[in-house]
Amino acid sequence: MATAESLNQVLSMFKKLDVNHDGRLTAEELKANMPNKEAKELIRLINIYDKDGNGGIDVIEFAQMMNVMPMRDEEYKDIELKPTKEQEESVKKLFGALDEDGNGYVKLDEFTDHLVTQGVPLGRQRAKQLFMIIQSKGTADDYNPDGITYQNLLNYVVEEEFNEKEEDRIDYTAINNIEGLLRAAAIDGLQIDVSDLETFMSSADDNLELRGAVQSILKTQAAKRNADDLMSDEDKKWKAFKNFRRRGDKKTIMYSPNKIQKDVLPGRYDLDKLVTFDDLPEIEPEHVVIKNVRWVDSGENGKRGKLILPNNWDGKIPTDIATNETLAYYGASIAEGKKSNIQVKDREVIMDFTYEDNYYKEWVIDKLGGPALEFHEFHHLDTNISQKPGYWVLAKFADEAKSEIHITAFTVPIRHTVYTPGGVIHTNSFLKGTWRTMLSDGKINEAALVRANGSIPEIQIVKSS
Known part of the structure; x- marks a missing residue:
């Protein structure tokens, strides 16, 4: 039975x-x-x-x-x-x-x-x-x-x-x-x-x-x-x-399953409404979960604090494709096609920045001592205009105590722009090629990635299968 x-x-x-x-x-x-x-x-x-x-x-x-x-x-x-x-x-x-x-x-x-x-x-x-x-x-x-x-x-x-x-x-x-x-x-x-x-x-x-x-x-x-x-x-x-x-x-x-998702009659439509499907679940991007972390502010603008990580973290960060659905997990989005307004509080500029292949080794590692994560009040707009753009990395704390952090390295399609609102944790340490970026000279809260024993993790961007 x-x-x-x-x-x-x-x-x-x-x-x-x-x-x-x-x-x-x-x-x-x-x-x-x-x-x-x-x-x-x-x-x-x-x-x-x-x-x-x-x-x-x-x-x-x-x-x-x-x-x-x-x-x-x-x-x-x-x-x-x-x-x-x-x-x-x-x-x-x-x-x-x-x-x-x-x-x-x-x-x-x-x-x-x-x-x-x-x-x-x-x-x-x-x-x-x-x-x-x-x-x-x-x-x-x-x-x-x-x-x-x-x-x-x-x-x-x-x-x-x-x-x-x-x-x-x-x-x-x-x-x-x-x-x-x-x-x-x-x-x-x-x-x-x-x-x-x-x-x-x-x-x-x-x-x-x-x-x-x-x-x-x-x-x-x-x-x-x-x-x-x-x-x-x-x-x-x-x-x-x-x-x-x-x-x-x-x-x-x-x-095809036994269901028509939408009956589209002749007429004019907003494309974004045509492709909005309430029956589809939210997408959670590939990400690493790191527990028992602690963000320590430096207390000074322009000086790095520390994001203290567990000694057993292997340094691997998975990748995913930047779409509105995957970026939303971190509070970001793709700017193209979005019908939304943003408030720019202070003057910002849009400029092109080119990251050579040796940028990460010779600047991030040798000059700065390793990668860091940052957040600030001003917004970021970052447009990829290269075929090999590297990775735009986003992160967020998963709990109120800020003891668990999630991180994803996003691949951004060419001529697409990531809108990173103020307060969202991110880093440009892993970018390559040329990016057109909107930014400000406002205060930045930055924290270097450091293990509890003081060692610097060797970051590996791992492509998801």
């Missing part, structure tokens, strides 16, 4: 196997984590449990494969689809026409030949995809690796005709167990993605709450699906994009 604990285990295993995080397990991903399984066996598993025929196993299908949610079970017969006599008779006639050699199953060649003779406009690749979908319908006992059985074809016809009848839509509020809900969702063509299921698991204290959460989202999805069925002809022409897929050698190599 599916419990919160067993589903949690399945979810954890699914996320580990889903290497590319697309919400589907392919034969290649299973092979990488199940090396003792033969390729044919893995493909067989995909064909059996891939109920929607997308070439992979989603989290619900994976739970069925792991026997957490039985695919067919007498206990849940209330949600099973029973074929009518008319359906059985029509499928027997169709199966007889398809099974030309009478061996009890329909081979791929027999299937495609029948489609051609009936004038069905499907290419060979799409016909093969339909063949595999039908072949996968049913339980493991129904599966024949050589072709489609009568039971496969009957299951397919029953499910397809069920989905075409509005009056037969499932009432999810009437199903009182988790297995039944998820099995009904699979039959009804609805899906729960990994992130949704993970949210349910984290918020539910017991099976009753979990069941209620699953009921709620399936009811919402069913209502939306039913509303989609009432779309106008103009809207329906876009529906193909919702389930768009392109398949390569027996696998999906391009696809």
Whole structure:
């Protein structure tokens, strides 16, 4: 029986196997984590449990494969689809026409030949995809690796005709167990993605709450699906994009999830509003976390203080690409395209500064004694106008006690400008090439990077993988 604990285990295993995080397990991903399984066996598993025929196993299908949610079970017969006599008779006639050699199953060649003779406009690749979908319908006992059985074809016809009848839509509020809900969702063509299921698991204290959460989202999805069925002809022409897929050698190599993010009608738009997506989470850039640090002010303008670091810090600072999303972690942004005003309190100038390749060694290390971080009240604007610009480094304290600091070395695309507001910690120690910079001669609070034992760390800018 599916419990919160067993589903949690399945979810954890699914996320580990889903290497590319697309919400589907392919034969290649299973092979990488199940090396003792033969390729044919893995493909067989995909064909059996891939109920929607997308070439992979989603989290619900994976739970069925792991026997957490039985695919067919007498206990849940209330949600099973029973074929009518008319359906059985029509499928027997169709199966007889398809099974030309009478061996009890329909081979791929027999299937495609029948489609051609009936004038069905499907290419060979799409016909093969339909063949595999039908072949996968049913339980493991129904599966024949050589072709489609009568039971496969009957299951397919029953499910397809069920989905075409509005009056037969499932009432999810009437199903009182988790297995039944998820099995009904699979039959009804609805899906729960990994992130949704993970949210349910984290918020539910017991099976009753979990069941209620699953009921709620399936009811919402069913209502939306039913509303989609009432779309106008103009809207329906876009529906193909919702389930768009392109398949390569027996696998999906391009696809679109079942959702249009924005419906853009003819008219004039602000570009920044068109590309603002509230559903996307904030991005946290690659950064090093250094704990047990202490910023010691010098007390004098123009004289360095110290940022005292732990003796075991290895000096590595990871890189990331400077975008509005990644820079926002530190309170900075890319100036181009930003619709915002800034207040310049004192006179500043914009000048070009060129940093030669030996700047860091001969000035930062030999003259100054090592790199430092700084902050000040005036704003910075720094435009990269070189192909090899080095790194604009930003930092911030992660706690009120200022004992933990995060640091990132940003790569700034050419002809892009980083806006670093007053108060944001940064350094130009790692720049190269020519930068066009707005700056002031105001007071600067600067702190040299020093370990607690007095040694100067050897900084390494490490490119993120």
